[in-house]
Amino acid sequence: QKEVEQNSGPLSVPEGAIASLNCTYSDRGSQSFFWYRQYSGKSPELIMFIYSNGDKEDGRFTAQLNKASQYVSLLIRDSQPSDSATYLCAVGAPGYSTLTFGKGTMLLVSP
Amino acid sequence: DVKVTQSSRYLVKRTGEKVFLECVQDMDHENMFWYRQDPGLGLRLIYFSYDVKMKEKGDIPEGYSVSREKKERFSLILESASTNQTSMYLCASSPRQVGTRSHEQYFGPGTRLTVT
Numbered sequence A: 001q002k003e004v005e006q007n008s009g010p011l012s013v014p015e016g017a018i019a020s021l022n023c024t025y026s027d028r029g030s031q032s033f034f035w036y037r038q039y040s041g042k043s044p045e046l047i048m049f050i051y052s053n054g055d056k057e058d059g060r061f062t063a064q065l066n067k068a069s070q071y072v073s074l075l076i077r078d079s080q081p082s083d084s085a086t087y088l089c090a091v092g093a094p095g096y097s098t099l100t101f102g103k104g105t106m107l108l109v110s111p
Numbered sequence B: 001d002v003k004v005t006q007s008s009r010y011l012v013k014r015t016g017e018k019v020f021l022e023c024v025q026d027m028d029h030e031n032m033f034w035y036r037q038d039p040g041l042g043l044r045l046i047y048f049s050y051d052v053k054m055k056e057k058g059d060i061p062e063g064y065s066v067s068r069e070k071k072e073r074f075s076l077i078l079e080s081a082s083t084n085q086t087s088m089y090l091c092a093s094s095p096r097q098v099g100t101r102s103h104e105q106y107f108g109p110g111t112r113l114t115v116t
Helices: none
Strands: A011-014 A019-025 A032-038 A045-050 A054-058 A061-066 A071-076 A085-092 A099-101 A105-110 B004-006 B010-013 B019-025 B031-038 B042-049 B064-070 B073-078 B087-094 B111-115
Touching (some): A011 A019, A019 A085, A019 A105, A045 A054, A071 A085, B004 B087, B010 B019, B019 B031, B019 B087, B019 B111, B031 B064, B031 B073, B042 B064, B042 B073, B073 B087
Parallel strands (some): A011 A105, B010 B111
Antiparallel strands (some): A019 A071, A032 A085, A054 A061, A061 A071, A085 A099, A085 A105, B004 B019, B031 B042, B031 B087, B064 B073, B087 B111
């Protein structure tokens, strides 16, 4: 049974700070990693994906992957109140069309 | 831009009714998925399809069936709705997996179904 674990939060950060969201996964063979943002009452929206060890930056977002530790994280720099949402981590394994989703971490950014 | 649409945003049905939820994607994706999302339980996969007329059970297929007659359209059917099927239903699509990498999934806006 593939598992993806996230701290449910809420993670509270002040406006302008760096928010760090973490995710661990159980399947060592996993090769594809995704972060989704979900506002309350809305559907998940893809914000980042990463396939290789290391960092990947896109604007204020940085995804970090460490396959040896089976750990993936999302950093949000200069956090804004509009970043307040639940962030879902999703992991894909070779040979599978499906993704395994974590239950998400709620982020609250206070003005 | 990937566009996934769902037939209704909100739906109220009575116990025992047959319910159809439709999903259409415009990006020529091979894979389509149906999830339900409940507080504290996260996203749970009901069924998915990797090609026309093909379907695979997900984690919670009981009480549901699906139909994929055209590549762009994937329908979820609740044969006899029950109150425990009250939930947010999300459709998603993705390109076919190439090599070892799974592709990202794109979600529709969701249908909030209430069964009374």
